[in-house]
Amino acid sequence: MLREIVRSVVRRLFEAPPGGAGGQGSFPVDDLRALKERHERAPLDLHTGILFRDVAIGGMGLLELYESCIRESDTAVSPWKTFARIQGAANLARYFLYSLDLEGARAECGVFQGFSALFACRAAALKAGRYGGEGLHLIDSFEGFPQPQPEDFIPIRGGNETKYAPAFVAGDAAVSFEQVRSVFRAFPGVQFHRGFIPEVLAQLPETSWAFVHIDVDLHDPTLASLDYFYPRMVKGGVIVCDDYGSKLFPGARKAWESYCTENGIAFVTLETGQSVLIK
Numbered sequence: 631m632l633r634e635i636v637r638s639v640v641r642r643l644f645e646a647p648p649g650g651a652g653g654q655g656s657f658p659v660d661d662l663r664a665l666k667e668r669h670e671r672a673p674l675d676l677h678t679g680i681l682f683r684d685v686a687i688g689g690m691g692l693l694e695l696y697e698s699c700i701r702e703s704d705t706a707v708s709p710w711k712t713f714a715r716i717q718g719a720a721n722l723a724r725y726f727l728y729s730l731d732l733e734g735a736r737a738e739c740g741v742f743q744g745f746s747a748l749f750a751c752r753a754a755a756l757k758a759g760r761y762g763g764e765g766l767h768l769i770d771s772f773e774g775f776p777q778p779q780p781e782d783f784i785p786i787r788g789g790n791e792t793k794y795a796p797a798f799v800a801g802d803a804a805v806s807f808e809q810v811r812s813v814f815r816a817f818p819g820v821q822f823h824r825g826f827i828p829e830v831l832a833q834l835p836e837t838s839w840a841f842v843h844i845d846v847d848l849h850d851p852t853l854a855s856l857d858y859f860y861p862r863m864v865k866g867g868v869i870v871c872d873d874y875g876s877k878l879f880p881g882a883r884k885a886w887e888s889y890c891t892e893n894g895i896a897f898v899t900l901e902t903g904q905s906v907l908i909k
């Protein structure tokens with residue numbers, strides 16, 4: 631059911647009729663549609679096997695761990711995203727594992743069906759043996775996106791003229807909270823915070839943080855998450871943003887760059903499109 635909802639949103643985006651203004655490569659949705667079609671024609675499983683089959687996380691094969699978390703969280707991955715999704719999960723898990731040696735709580739802003747948080751938990755359990763999700767806070771409206779702002783708009787083909795609109799609209803990516811919670815049954819220490827950022831951040835315990843994953847796609851909640859967590863990060867604490875390089879969500883990068891520039895914060899960007907800072 632959830633998979634169908636996600637597929638219908640993806641279909642709405644990627645099955646717009648071609649034609650209209652703009653040349654090849656002018657529109658993010660066109661670029662990603664072309665990439666999707668290219669990957670659909672190729673033997674993707676063979677490529678992923680060649681690229682990743684010898685890579686391990688916490689002693690387990692990356693692909694085996696990835697596929698089990700995709701399945702258990704019922705997550706759909708479009709073919710344009712396959713390689714970045716696998717490598718991104720591995721990157722995220724490595725920073726998460728690094729943070730296990732630091733004092734402080736951990737959080738993910740933007741949980742959706744639970745894939746990335748489950749991947750991090752499973753990697754921690756493989757490394758630490760008895761990890762039960764203690765000190766991990768998962769934050770999401772579970773009602774989907776709030777209203778996107780102009781910073782989030784992308785150029786979209788609209789007949790003879792370019793329209794500017796968000797890739798997703800308010801309410802897209804709504805999920806069943808109970809279903810997501812059940813994905814974490816092996817990690818009883820995980821705490822859920824249900825509500826919209828920034829308001830929901832007031833429900834968090836006043837504490838210091840060792841790791842934060844920001845994956846909310848949009849400008850305002852990305853900025854609000856940085857604003858809340860960065861001052862509370864321990865020395866050496868990590869913030870990973872999933873969306874820095876996203877073609878569909880330019881607002882996240884604007885928020886990240888403006889926050890880091892204003893506060894003189896150094897960061898790196900990875901090939902997957904993730905940005906990462908270490909305090």
Ligand SMILES: C[S@@+](CC[C@H](N)C(=O)[O-])C[C@H]1O[C@@H](n2cnc3c(N)ncnc32)[C@H](O)[C@@H]1O
Binds near residue numbers: 740
């Ligand atoms: C891309 S999905 C997260 C993907 C997830 N990390 C994974 O690995 O599958 C983005 C999520 O951010 C949530 N979100 C976006 N803006 C939010 C806000 N202001 N407050 C709470 N949740 C928000 C949406 O509900 C959605 O579930």
